[in-house]
Amino acid sequence: MFRGIKKVSLSTMIWAITPIKSFKRPKSRLGDVLNLEERRVLVKHMLKKILLSQKKSKLFKEYMVVTEDKDVVK
Incomplete structure (x- = not known):
């Protein structure tokens, strides 16, 4: 192990990152239905x-x- 580097379990570092475009014009390809x-x-x-x-x-x-x-954040 490198000096000064703390060993951290990978499970403590995993984030779920979810991108959302907008609620203003969502799923435009479904506009026909x-x-x-x-x-x-x-x-x-x-x-x-x-x-x-x-979760x-x-x-x-x-x-x-x-x-x-900003509406997504609410």
């Missing part, structure tokens, strides 16, 4: 399921959602 509000509800539901699955798996030390949309 779902209206804007239905697509927003779908994306919010999908994000909730993803985050709950990550339930107990594989991650930390969680991060990356977005430029």
